[in-house]
Amino acid sequence: MELRAVRGMNDILPEEVERWHKLEGAFRLHAELHGYAEVRTPLLEPTELFRHQMGETTDVVEKEMYSFERHGDQLTVRPEGTAGAARAYVEHAVHAKEPVTRWYYLGAMFRGERPAKGRYRQFYQAGCELFGDPGPLCDAETIDLVAGFLQHIGIGDFVVHVNSLGGAGTRERYREALLAHYTPRKGELSEDSQRRLAKNPLRILDSKDQRDHEVSRDAPSILDLLDDADRAHWDGVRRCLDVLGVNYVVDRSLVRGLDYYTRTLFEVKATAGDLGAQSTLAGGGRYDGMVAGLGGPSVPAIGFAMGMERLLTMMPGAPSRRRPGCFLAPLGQAGADRALVLAKQLRALGVPVELDGRGGRLKSMLRRADALGARLCVILGDAEVERGVLQIKDLVAHVQEEIPLEGAARVLADRALEASPGAQRGAR
Numbered sequence: 001m002e003l004r005a006v007r008g009m010n011d012i013l014p015e016e017v018e019r020w021h022k023l024e025g026a027f028r029l030h031a032e033l034h035g036y037a038e039v040r041t042p043l044l045e046p047t048e049l050f051r052h053q054m055g056e057t058t059d060v061v062e063k064e065m066y067s068f069e070r071h072g073d074q075l076t077v078r079p080e081g082t083a084g085a086a087r088a089y090v091e092h093a094v095h096a097k098e099p100v101t102r103w104y105y106l107g108a109m110f111r112g113e114r115p116a117k118g119r120y121r122q123f124y125q126a127g128c129e130l131f132g133d134p135g136p137l138c139d140a141e142t143i144d145l146v147a148g149f150l151q152h153i154g155i156g157d158f159v160v161h162v163n164s165l166g167g168a169g170t171r172e173r174y175r176e177a178l179l180a181h182y183t184p185r186k187g188e189l190s191e192d193s194q195r196r197l198a199k200n201p202l203r204i205l206d207s208k209d210q211r212d213h214e215v216s217r218d219a220p221s222i223l224d225l226l227d228d229a230d231r232a233h234w235d236g237v238r239r240c241l242d243v244l245g246v247n248y249v250v251d252r253s254l255v256r257g258l259d260y261y262t263r264t265l266f267e268v269k270a271t272a273g274d275l276g277a278q279s280t281l282a283g284g285g286r287y288d289g290m291v292a293g294l295g296g297p298s299v300p301a302i303g304f305a306m307g308m309e310r311l312l313t314m315m316p317g318a319p320s321r322r323r324p325g326c327f328l329a330p331l332g333q334a335g336a337d338r339a340l341v342l343a344k345q346l347r348a349l350g351v352p353v354e355l356d357g358r359g360g361r362l363k364s365m366l367r368r369a370d371a372l373g374a375r376l377c378v379i380l381g382d383a384e385v386e387r388g389v390l391q392i393k394d395l396v397a398h399v400q401e402e403i404p405l406e407g408a409a410r411v412l413a414d415r416a417l418e419a420s421p422g423a424q425r426g427a428r
């Protein structure tokens with residue numbers, strides 16, 4: 001029986017993981033520079049959380065969630081990070097501990113979408129959520145954080161799209177305007193959108209169906225319907241973006257796929273590379289109603305998530321591999337026993353070591369040391385042990401020398417660490 005990974009879910013092999021570490025490390029540093037601390041929430045949440053917060057008529061909730069029942073609970077493997085973070089924020093009454101909370105997360109998300117390049121069923125997001133600040137200043141700072149991060153990791157070809165959805169009052173007026181626009185042309189809409197019309201006409205705007213695009217082309221824009229408070233917020237966001245020097249375009253068609261957004265919305269799209277239709281690198285916005293919707297107090301919030309696979313496709317830099325500082329090639333029983341001890345001593349001194357325990361011939365062990373890119377190969381045969389020595393072969397300088405076994409770990413560590421400054425001297 002041939003078993004393969006689940007469609008749309010990828011193995012990430014060690015040679016690729018190096019770049020993942022780089023990206024994750026850069027994100028952590030960047031988020032922490034902006035005052036964010038990491039939060040880790042469960043992969044499984046009550047299905048109700050997503051249904052309620054993301055919206056019954058969104059594509060994710062209608063078609064893409066991995067949901068199941070276990071022990072009488074309806075559970076869903078998280079399709080995104082925001083709802084879980086907000087749930088945790090309310091559950092732990094974080095608002096009572098501090099007025100403003102900044103959390104970041106990294107992790108796998110699951111959506112049963114049709115797989116394509118840049119679109120997977122298990123994918124990874126890095127995101128930030130900020131609770132407790134209603135002002136436009138932090139909307140602009142959030143957008144600038146994303147743009148600054150992309151630049152920091154070497155991605156320059158992108159455009160920031162910004163829009164406002166207004167607050168609840170504006171949304172209601174917009175809903176009526178959309179109903180007036182779509183109802184006379186209902187027959188031209190896709191079946192899904194005909195159904196959405198009654199429930200949530202806003203969702204028609206981000207439908208992927210070409211028929212819906214046609215009818216949406218001259219739909220009214222929410223920016224023309226903002227009330228005074230929404231308008232002041234929107235003007236404030238754009239002013240702060242200008243102060244920060246963030247390049248952006250106002251995109252009236254941007255609604256994003258989830259119901260929980262209020263006021264500011266943004267997406268960052270790649271303008272180069274081969275992501276095709278999957279060019280959105282990051283998306284986010286304000287969700288001022290979610291905390292109260294989850295039974296917490298009225299606390300405003302804003303956040304975003306970036307797709308890690310898509311960032312990695314755009315991020316320059318070839319995969320690299322960690323090399324052992326020292327490769328140990330034992331020959332014979334006494335040599336192997338001595339090599340076991342030496343490997344332990346070297347690791348305690350912070351030297352990455354690989355010990356060849358296959359019991360093969362010297363030639364094949366040297367070939368392996370070369371292939372791994374080791375700087376030093378230590379040859380330890382029974383004869384050497386008997387004489388109290390070992391052979392060091394420098395695989396770059398192509399020289400070999402004999403040193404006493406006594407104190408060999410220190411000598412080898414000094415040489416290996418000199419050769420690869422990345423290794424940690426005396427790590428433990």
Ligand code: AMP
Nearest residue numbers: 118119120123280281282283305306307
């Ligand atoms: P969203 O939560 O839909 O706003 O997604 C935020 C970001 O996550 C997107 O801009 C993408 O970069 C990434 N993303 C969303 N869905 C997928 C997916 N199915 N596969 C890969 N990346 C995704």
